[in-house]
Amino acid sequence: MIANVHDLVLTVGFMSLTRIDFDLTSIAALLTILGYSLNDTVVIYDRIRELLRRYKRMPMPDLLNASINATLSRSIVTHLTVSLSLLALILFGGQAIRSFTATMMFGVVLVGTYTSVSIASPILIYLGVGRTRQGEPEDAETATPTPPSTVPEPSPKGSVRPQRARARR
16 A cells, blocks of 8 residues: 555656646546556565465565566566557657656656565565564474463363363464
8 A cells, every 4th residue: 555655646746746737637547557556566466475485484585586576577578568658659649648648657667666666565574574584483394392281171071171282283
């Protein structure tokens, strides 16, 4: 959500600085930028999720770098394709869609890419995702076993007798 708000605030700021008319096409551009950035962020987060399962002991910053590098070629090709389409619309589209294409060009090419790679992914470290990867591990493979505790469990007669708790795996 932070990355999406960042995209929209910067794009509206660009529109106000360049005095682009705020009309229905600009709103359509803002919604398109929001969807595009959300999709790009989901692609990177999906790769992060895959690598979290595959590399259980990799530190989170290294895992984020690997995830971004794995999706970087896809992002570059997608952004170049969108940029070429928007460039054609700016040159040959006319005045009717100029506010749409200028807003899209700024929002998708500059802000959307930056936000997905440089804000949405590193914010996972700030939120504490994978915190156990950087210090003491807590996953099933590397955790130190804890001694079983005694948990009272009612017997069929109603009396309480201690019973060993089952170790969680």
